[in-house]
Amino acid sequence: MATSKSWAQDVITCDFCDKATQQFCNSCQVSLCETCVRKHRHELKAVSHDIVPFLERKIQLAFPLCRLHPGQRCEVHCKKCKTSICVKCLISGVHKEHGVEDLAERHECRRRQIEAEIVEFKAEIIPQYQREDANIKKSLSKAKIEFSDFEKENKTLRRLWHEEVDKIFNKVDSISQSTKNRNMKALQSNHVKIRKLIHEMNERVEENERTLKTNKLSKVDSYKSIVKKYRELPEEVTWKIPNLTFKMEPGKELGIEIGDFKATLTHRIQANLLRTVSRLTLRLGDPIPGVKFQIVATISTNYQPLIGMVCVGEEEVWVHGNDNTITRIDIHGSMKNKITTSCKYGPSGISITQQMELLYSDNDCFGRTVKVVKDGNSMTLITTPHGWKARGLCCTRSGDILIHTRETFHSLMNKIVCYRVEKNGQIIVDEERVKRCFLEGFSTLCMSENCNGDVCVSDTNAKTVVVVDKKGKTRFQYDGTPAKRKKSFYPNGIVTDSFGNIIVTDANNDCLHILNENGHFLKCLDDFELAKPFALSIDRDGKLWVGSHSTGIIKVIDNW
Structure with missing residues (x-):
């Protein structure tokens, strides 16, 4: 026994109201209840209607009514005017000399086109789009992974670049410290030497002063001058701070140079890649005197x-x-x-x-x-x-x-x-x-x-x-x-x-x-x-x- 819900789903209703259908117009191909039969005949009284019980209905083409000739149904299609017309339009109207085609044949042709389109959509186009959808899904997943890898690599490169920059300045520090130690050692050695000579000369002055005060002839007679060896100062020790030069153009180039060590960080745009690329380069120039491997x-x-x-x-x-x-x-x-x-x-x-x-x-x-x-x-x-x-x-x-x-x-x-x-x-x-x-x-x-x-x-x-x-x-x-x-x-x-x-x-x-x-x-x-x-x-x-x-x-x- 059918439930009320399933029964409601099985009832076929009238095409003009919500009542259950009882009749069918074979001429117009519409379902009708008892109330709407009379209304349907009255509204379209210019044409004949083949009204039969719903179960005796015939499924056939429902030709449209002609807008110019009441009571006539269109049976052909005017190719020039691209509209459906009746036989009277074809004989006596403006469509007399126009090419026409049978509406039933046109209908059948259009049905075949629709069926072919359905087949093409189902068999070819939709599967193609579904494959593309699957490919895009894979691409999204791959892109997500690769961009994640790219970000990780970028972080690694950031760390490596910082390490390289640290190496550069460690090298600068090393060269600076080595030069400093060498120069300071030479200056300190010269300082000690000068102070020693000053001490020697002060002792000599004191000795000469004592000699002048003595009455002993032998003491004065044994005097020998040594002033000549002190008249000229010892060779001066020259020192030089390493020549540290740098270039700073933010966003373009950073460079530093000490001795024959040169490092450059260049920021440039490669037109063929349409992306910004920075790179760190090292150039080794001609040796500067005093700086050697x-x-x-x-x-x-x-x-x-x-x-x-x-x-x-x-x-x-x-x-x-x-x-x-x-x-x-x-x-x-x-x-x-x-x-x-x-x-x-x-x-x-x-x-x-x-x-x-x-x-x-x-x-x-x-x-x-x-x-x-x-x-x-x-x-x-x-x-x-x-x-x-x-x-x-x-x-x-x-x-x-x-x-x-x-x-x-x-x-x-x-x-x-x-x-x-x-x-x-x-x-x-x-x-x-x-x-x-x-x-x-x-x-x-x-x-x-x-x-x-x-x-x-x-x-x-x-x-x-x-x-x-x-x-x-x-x-x-x-x-x-x-x-x-x-x-x-x-x-x-x-x-x-x-x-x-x-x-x-x-x-x-x-x-x-x-x-x-x-x-x-x-x-x-x-x-x-x-x-x-x-x-x-x-x-x-x-x-x-x-x-x-x-x-x-x-x-x-x-x-x-």
Whole structure:
């Protein structure tokens, strides 16, 4: 039994009132109650009405009434006037010469169009929009995560920039303090000397006065004048405060310079990115008299030749030659650790991971393995593809490992491959990091990642420094010509500092070449009395550790 609610939902009401329908007009296709039948006939008395019981109704097209001819229904459509007309309009009216179409056929055509539109909406357009909606939802979620990561990175960069600025002023303080100590020591020494001479002269005056008072001839006769040596003052000690200059244009540039140390903070707008970019750069200028780099340590090793080294922290370094050992020594030359490897002729390259673990590439017959030293034990971390030998190594700031690989069978082709170690221990090759191949040859490629993400490569085979960007495209090359040295450029060890400067050894000319991050030559560093500088590393304090290939001696250079 139906409830009152369900019964109310099943009742069909009259099209003109709220009463239940009982009749149906087949001519007009409307539902009628008993009351509205009479009203419907009266209002449209000009046309005939086929009124039948509701259950006997016929569903058919209800043609509209003609507005010009009472009692006539429109059966055609005037194409020119775009309106429905009756037969009388077509025969005698203004539509006589116009093109027409049957309303029933037009209706059927429009129905097909509507059905096609429904199908297209349901089958194609709405699903397409739904997919786009899902994509936008994913994009929103991804954007939220990436902007959150961006904000975290921004905070990290803020901290790092403050650290770099602190380093700059610590450097300024260090140079200032060093100059102050040197000058104060010289002035104090001169002060002591002058006061000593004054004391000597006062004693001499007192002695002369006593001599004048004596009656002893021998005393006066033995007098010898010493005034001549006191007539000229000792050489004056000159002192000079370091030349501290600065430039302040808020919103544009901040700069400071002391001696040959120059740092600049530049604020500029890159038009192609439509965003503001600030960057910190360091420039090294011509040396100012009295300010020179310092050799803070000279260390003898047992490696002759000395092939490679990598700093650990501030005052220690791993070094190796062409035997099967790798030794860790401190700045005083004391051995801290020694690793014996399976490399009969020494490793091809060494590096340090972010966890301060030693990496080395095996230099055996095939040499396809890169090993990591954990708790004194060597374990294979990476195996290069068949036919490619692992040579030089470089660990990046992101934790990736750059490996110089050389083909062993058909040619001596050299290339650099980036290996990424995932958190789950999986090793992934990043094919886009360094795309280019390097000149064929036997020499190992030395590498260093710059603070802007560039990979700086010392290609001894080509006697060139090659720098590629994050996308693997070559930014510039340096062949040593701007340095104007007597012999040809012979690069090997290469490092970068916290300001983006590139430092590379030149064994032929016994010097270091220093470039800025864009490849512009700044200066050469020589006069540190080290033959054949070959191996190179830089510690956390920015001191350079330079190793001689022939003698195995390491010199540690500060304030360079």
